[in-house]
Amino acid sequence: MKFFIASALVLSAFAAKAESLVKIDGSSTVFPVTEAVSEEFQAATKGATKVTVGVSGTGGGFKKFCRGETDIQNASRPITKEEMAACRTSKITYYELPIAFDAIAIVVNPKNDWVKEITAAELKTMWEPAAQGKIMTWKQVNAKWPDEKLTLFGASTDNGTFDYFTEAIVEKSKSSRGDYTASVDHNTRVTGVNGAKGGLGYIPYAYYLTNKDKLKLVGVVGGPKAPSKKAVLPTEKTVMTGEYHPLSRPIFIYVSHEAMAKPEVKKYVEFYLDKAAEMAKQVQYIPLPAAAYKTAKEHLTKKKTGTVFAGEAHVGLTIEQILKKEAAL
CATH class of the missing domain: 3.40.190.10 (Periplasmic binding protein-like II)
Incomplete structure (x- = not known):
């Protein structure tokens, strides 16, 4: 009996460890930044949380994200009206976080x-x-x-x-x-x-x-x-x-509000925003001003979900214009 109890405890511990997972998919453009952040995060947390980063493209990734299959979506454009509708159908709400310029x-x-x-x-x-x-x-x-x-x-x-x-x-x-x-x-x-x-x-x-x-x-x-x-x-x-x-153009991560209830996702996203400028520059993307990452953190704290782009393409926006739009969310 003791053996079975001990085995059950070990299996439970392994299961808990396996559940400490952050699932990301989407843009191949954003992938190098997210990959760099993820490697730093896993090193900083000594492997306590596994981070998987898929590359289905922005459109392919949003299909998974809006079905609730992933926690975070890499996106090289804003979410579209069709994708917004798909997320609403699945009752997925999200934070829109610009992380660099490309x-x-x-x-x-x-x-x-x-x-x-x-x-x-x-x-x-x-x-x-x-x-x-x-x-x-x-x-x-x-x-x-x-x-x-x-x-x-x-x-x-x-x-x-x-x-x-x-x-x-x-x-x-x-x-x-x-x-x-x-x-x-x-x-x-x-x-x-x-x-x-x-x-x-x-x-x-x-x-x-x-x-x-x-x-x-x-x-x-x-x-x-x-x-x-x-x-x-x-x-x-x-x-x-x-x-x-x-x-x-700006590039983004979209984070599921529902997934943010998981401690490992919350910790990862906070780490991402702290490291985004450094990692973006490291993989030769263009970091945003510090104010952009500060605004993103405030959106998480105040639970400001949604998009400032209304599902429409906005071509040629400057960084200043992006900051103004995000501040107005």
């Missing part, structure tokens, strides 16, 4: 010697649905460019990067030609562009920085709302000031 970099093959800059209008000509099966060479986009095959590499429809890029460039979310190489994994796009002389792709700026030897970065001349009429390269400064328009 830029979508336009990259070409290093052997491309004809393009140093590109306009938002030229990108639209390449990527809009009407281009499918028709715009197949660089010369068709700009008569000054060679009759080289245009090989495009972009995000999959589950990526928040896909949603943001199409909204910013095609001016309609999820509106894109379909005859391009799509991938959830940004590194697959890096490899693709590197292997095709006429290749062009869009990837998070941090992925460009870690693959500089394989890619050529192209400056972007933004649309009519861009503050600069000249080509602008993504840098920490041009993203912070809003000059790199319209391809600068």
